[in-house]
Amino acid sequence: MRLEYFQMIDRVAHFDEAGERLEAHSTVPMESPVFEGHFPDHPLMPGVLLTETMAQASGYLILALTRFTHMPFLAGVEKAKFRSFVGPGAPLVIEARRIHQGSGYAVTKAKIASGGKGICDAELMFRMLPFPEGLSDRMREQARTIGLAPDAPAPEA
Amino acid sequence: MASTFETVAGIISETCDIPREQITPESHAIDDLGVDSLAFLDIAFAIDKAFGIKLPLETWTQEVNEGKVPAEEYFVLKNLCARIDELVAAKA
Numbered sequence: 567m568r569l570e571y572f573q574m575i576d577r578v579a580h581f582d583e584a585g586e587r588l589e590a591h592s593t594v595p596m597e598s599p600v601f602e603g604h605f606p607d608h609p610l611m612p613g614v615l616l617t618e619t620m621a622q623a624s625g626y627l628i629l630a631l632t633r634f635t636h637m638p639f640l641a642g643v644e645k646a647k648f649r650s651f652v653g654p655g656a657p658l659v660i661e662a663r664r665i666h667q668g669s670g671y672a673v674t675k676a677k678i679a680s681g682g683k684g685i686c687d688a689e690l691m692f693r694m695l696p697f698p699e700g701l702s703d704r705m706r707e708q709a710r711t712i713g714l715a716p717d718a719p720a721p722e723a
Numbered sequence: 724m725a726s727t728f729e730t731v732a733g734i735i736s737e738t739c740d741i742p743r744e745q746i747t748p749e750s751h752a753i754d755d756l757g758v759d760s761l762a763f764l765d766i767a768f769a770i771d772k773a774f775g776i777k778l779p780l781e782t783w784t785q786e787v788n789e790g791k792v793p794a795e796e797y798f799v800l801k802n803l804c805a806r807i808d809e810l811v812a813a814k815a
Contacts, residue, residue, distance in 0.1 A: 641761055668771055669780040671764045691764060 567619075567658075569598045574619040575660070578714040581630055586664040588627035590712070592619065594656045601654065611652045616686045617643060620676035624662040624690050626714055628672045631664060634706060638672060638692035646688035656680045670694050727774075727804040727811075734769040735800075738762060748801035753794070776810040 567574055576592040594611050601609035621640045628638040652658065659679045666673040671694055677687035697705070709715075725733070732746040739762050752758040758766065767778045786792040796802050 641764060666768060666771060667777075668764075668767055669777055669782070670784070671767065671780075673768055691768065693761075693764065 567592045569600045574622045588662050590623045590660045592658045596654045613648045623660040624674035627662045636694040637697045641693040642691035644689040648686045738765045752798045
């Protein structure tokens, strides 16, 4: 995880196409400027970055399921719950499941656990839009970096 | 069993916090009720779930933007409900 660069996913551990589910792993960094303010001498991963982490896992899931044909942009967060604190060095298991693919949008449920304990969960909506110029290649490259193969054939109907 | 319109009106009322009595079959979701594109995604999701269909929003938007179909055909609620009924019938 590189919080300052919004690189929230270290690697994709499992992508289940039939089950429309993705599991990713990340480790909260030991040090980050984020922790200087959140909070002084009591570093905690901010809820907004946990939400971003769930959104990125969901985004990679949608990208993989739709063969990188459109870019999912976060459009809504519902029922977000932050159940436990996590701080520097915590290993995170992020799970995202697509619960609906609409026309021009997708909805996922995502959650994060650490050490078997639930940290947070939410329902996330994404607007599916054409890739801005040049972003498709960058997203494919980043997907490869985290272990998600973006080159499978046959776009989803 | 609630009519298509009753179900859709309830969804819009709840999703957009609009008093139910303000929503009529003649209401235009955008012009009369002020539903924006993001709120319409929430409405579409609720409609998709409630009726087990997939509203073809991308196609509708493209047709309206290209001037092939007036927006009223899809966004006046009585027309929207007729489209939903067609999609439900096609699914059966």
